[in-house]
Amino acid sequence: VTVQDEGVRRWLESEGRGAQLAAFREAEARKDEFVALIEDARARLARRYAEPLAPAAMRVARRAEFARLAERYAALKARWGGYAGFDRLMRDPNNALLASISAYSQLVPGFRRELAAVHGDLGAFYARVKALARLPKAERDAALSSDLSAPRESR
Numbered sequence: 001v002t003v004q005d006e007g008v009r010r011w012l013e014s015e016g017r018g019a020q021l022a023a024f025r026e027a028e029a030r031k032d033e034f035v036a037l038i039e040d041a042r043a044r045l046a047r048r049y050a051e052p053l054a055p056a057a058m059r060v061a062r063r064a065e066f067a068r069l070a071e072r073y074a075a076l077k078a079r080w081g082g083y084a085g086f087d088r089l090m091r092d093p094n095n096a097l098l099a100s101i102s103a104y105s106q107l108v109p110g111f112r113r114e115l116a117a118v119h120g121d122l123g124a125f126y127a128r129v130k131a132l133a134r135l136p137k138a139e140r141d142a143a144l145s146s147d148l149s150a151p152r153e154s155r
Helices: 002-014 018-049 055-079 095-105 108-117 122-133 137-144
Strands: none
Touching: 002 018, 002 108, 002 122, 018 055, 018 095, 108 122, 108 137, 122 137
16 A cells, blocks of 8 residues: 555656646545544444443444444545545444454554655665564564554655
8 A cells, every 4th residue: 555655646746747646645635534533433442342331231332433433424524525435434334344444554654654764765665564574473563553643754
């Protein structure tokens, strides 16, 4: 994802496609905000699931968290001027959907940091990633973990 985003950005810049580059950056910012929304919902749900609630009370708490997610998504959409690109995902969100979005995106900020650390040099980035790949999984994940609200440093 990091290399894909960087490649698109570089190509748009090299082709002098300023309007498309601005649209791409806007879409990427929306995606980052959406992922942050999902990560927050997952954290809130995890806290709920850790509570010692009876099954009926847990179902009520779960529904409340998903209702809160829907409200927060509606507010994001309004801020985005009605952009509906994530509507399909939000029709009937569930734990599996939230987990899949998280799994796909949670390490992207760490990879962006790695690319920024070598000032966009893809060869050096690949070398860093290969070095990370040799680490035990727990160390690798720790090295790449980051706050999803961190800025896009590779831009």
